[in-house]
Amino acid sequence: MKDWGYSILKGRQIDFENNDFSIAEYITKHEPSFRWCIGCGSCTATCSAARLTDFNPRKLKLLIQRGEIKGLADEIAKCMLCGKCQLVCPRGINTRNVIQNIKRALNTCHAL
């Protein structure tokens, strides 16, 4: 096939029809409060890791729920499990358990 110095790109749209929801389902099953998020961003605002890296727990949680899990293992490794997000969450989400279940889900659902 020809190479003309540019390539055909894959769309960046969240492709809901073809995405992988196994991790989201795993987390919801083990920590139902995962669903309660309203995307307010309090967690990211207080996040210790977000001060030092581009880690964004709000976005990460939403992307998992949309089945976008590419690079999830690297992302979640940025979390220091300091637990500040749990203190500020207005919906009382057990964020610590959500994070730990993300890690478990990665081991269970995907050998990433």
Added chain:
Amino acid sequence: MAINSQHIVIIGGGPAGLEAASCLGTAGYRVTVLEKEKQTGGKLLIWDKLFPEFRNSDKVLNHLSNGFKTNPPQILTNAEVVSVIPENGQHRINLRDGQAFQADTVLITTGFKLYNAEKKEEYGYQIYENVITSFDLEKQLKTGNPIRIEAGLTPRRIAFIHCVGSRDIKSGNIYCSRTCCITGVKQAIEIKRRLSDAEVFNFYMDLRMFGQNFEELYIEAQQKWGVTFIRGRVSEIAENKDNSLQLKAEDTLSGRPIKMSFDLVVLLAGMVPEPRTVEIGKSAGLEFTSGNFLAGLDSHISQNETNTPGIFIAGTCREPLSVAETLTDARAATVKMISWLRENETSHKKPLIKRDND
């Protein structure tokens, strides 16, 4: 009880008009309600269950008709008002059929009209079979029949689109219709109650859960019913080959465009003023809000009075309101009307005093 000879005409026999009629009747006034349809009750007749507690709309309708035990109003149906003209300190109310009424004071409670969702062409209402409005869904729910899409199938994935014809300069409506947010939550739960396996999504710009127990219902939708809320205004809906609908939005909170397919899309169409209200308002010389609703004298202290003395307004003809707010608003209007009638009565009895500077 003593009946006051002063005559009040209420234009519109929906929740606001009926609630006001019962308050004014109890207070001893002679009231005539002019309803353009063949039955009073307004849009409550269409509605199945009311947010936030899913009570049947019949319960509110019953409350409204029970208010007439003492001094019931005269109710005229099929009575379409075309104009209200001030005349000799009174008001002349003209009907389409040529009839006319005289009133000392008039209360306009003509309600709202559903925004014509066809105008948001990019959503394909009346073009794609499985795009419906919240009204259409409510009518379907009221039948008690199972929810089906056009082909007779059970929908598996359903979207609610917020702010259709509201908060949108392109549709001419800058204002927020206020009640659509909670309607989306309510109807999403009703769908989940009937179709527990269905996936239900709400696409919103902001969720305005202003009323009592509204936020609680939103939490219930997420926690108990698993309804998903995506913050992003839907850009367009197109039909796939299998008649399902492709929807595009940005999932703004994750910062990515999103494309999804749905079996059924419900447009939460907003409230717009009834064209008839505009006609009547113009005939009576009333002022209008930027959204073309009837304007009160003051946005804080006299929302129910108008710039024409003796003409009052209540309910959704003056701004989008919930049923609960509409009833409160109607009661508030009656207090202002009664004070006005009393002042007016005494001023009639007083000799006219000519001031020097006149």
Added chain:
Amino acid sequence: MGKLYDRLNQDIRFIEGLNGCLNCGVCTAICPAAEFYHYDPRVICATVQSKDEKMIEALIRSETIWYCGECMSCKTRCPRNNTPGFVIMALRKLSQELGYFTDSEKGRQQFAIKRAIGGNILRTGYCVNPDIVSPQMHPEQGPVWDWISMNTPEIMKKMGSNYKQAGVGGMRAIAPEVLEELDRIFEVTGCYTLFDTIEKHSKHKANELGIEISDEGIGNEYFMTVYTENNGSHNG
């Protein structure tokens, strides 16, 4: 010089393009660029309307503003009558005026466009004509275009064009006195000022990078570099 936001606010496209964004994302949802680049017009509007000078400066030095394709699909849908595409045009103009465009790979391409399209307009009176669509630069045009390129006068004749001749008709020669009118319009309306600015900053950048750049035309190393370079970080 003035503040960046104030300068943007003097641009008529900016005035028309941004009336207060409510961040609904309707623009991003249908944006062809948002689909294939790390690009989000909603975020651009949010950044600009924050009036944060540091963020606006970072924006006009970044790759981001060069991703838009100016299809203006965003204009149709915005519930606030905004046009993020116009905002982008104002940002690009400012980025060029300040020389910030050479900080980004996509921004540096302005040099290639100026030389190719800008040069062609002044030389021929056309933005595009068969001469500048060379099969080497445009392999995707395919073998039919190769054949057309080899036989342009003959094929143009067959198509009823008046190729490079005086008078009316397709692809006719634009008379010298008409080109002089264009030249004067470009002078009077400030187009040459913009051209000179693009040239000046591009030459500076080429020297900084140690890449050969000529005074005119497209036959130089810097042209080919900005025309073809893609570090692969723009999408995915």
Added chain:
Amino acid sequence: METEGKKRVWEEYQKEIADDHYFYVRSCIRQTFFPGSETTFLKILQNDLKKDVFEDARHTTCTGIGYHTDIVPLETTMTVIARHFALMTEAGYVNIIPSCVTSFGLYTEVLDTWRHFPEIEAKIREYLWKATKREFKVPENLVHTSDIIYKFRNRIKDLSKVSLINKKTGLPLNVVEHIGCHYSKMFPQSGVGGAEFPAVLTGMIEAWGGTVIDYPERRHCCGFGFRQYLVKANRGYSVSNSKKKFESMQPYQPDFMVANCPGCSMFLDRWQYTIAEMEGITYDSNGTGIPVLTYEEMAGLVMGYSPWDIGLQMHQVSVEPLLDKLGIEYKKEDKYLGSNGQNIGEPQKPMFLIV
């Protein structure tokens, strides 16, 4: 799908299209890639419909591609367009018809800006006077050339020799219509049928016997994106957007595509070749691709013009499968001949795309 709903939408967007006496402004891209289309347009208007179309040899590019690649300032583009208005005024015309959708969009934008900011119009008048000593009146009627064909679609139908019907099956052809973004997305009121369900090409297709396909990515941009195609490093954006459209239309098995924008019709043609050569994919069942026509070519075929006179040999995707369906007779061996019937060689065959 309910067509009644669409008709109500179309009724909302009726625009005035002048009946005769047009000042014609050409398109750079059209003249470069499909020059036969402009020739065909003029033939239909002047010879078949007996309309007065005037072209002034002194008109130039509108600089639209320069403007939309941000190397030409707005004031420059406005003044160049003002110069075209001046040529129109000098020639005694009031109806201007650009052949290019980018030009049409820009002319519309310029007039809209002037309406809101009269001081800008005044400034541009000064610039034009200073640079060229010309003055102008704004056009009374500005429409795209596809609007003109739309207006006369029923007249063309009366004169037609060919219908958009599969000769063998007797069924209407399935047609994908593609509207250039700048036709009505910026100013929905300026396009026939508006921005969401434009009727300009649909009206022609339906009048001439075809059926229009409403596929999900119908409204999506072809991907030109000005700088996104012009600079080689960016062309991934351009081809990827077209690919998205092809994938979306494929299940409907279109017989051909038609576009009203000079850029779009070229890209929808060339990118099919590119995708075939890069990835080995075509979006039809025979490996020949989906033929792409300009609306002028579609009108020309309907009028019975010869495919090689209107320039269909300049397309990379072969049009012969479409001509066969339409029952149009043609000589394959004449396809690549010169103006006097002489042999000027033939294009090579692509590696993957069947021609």
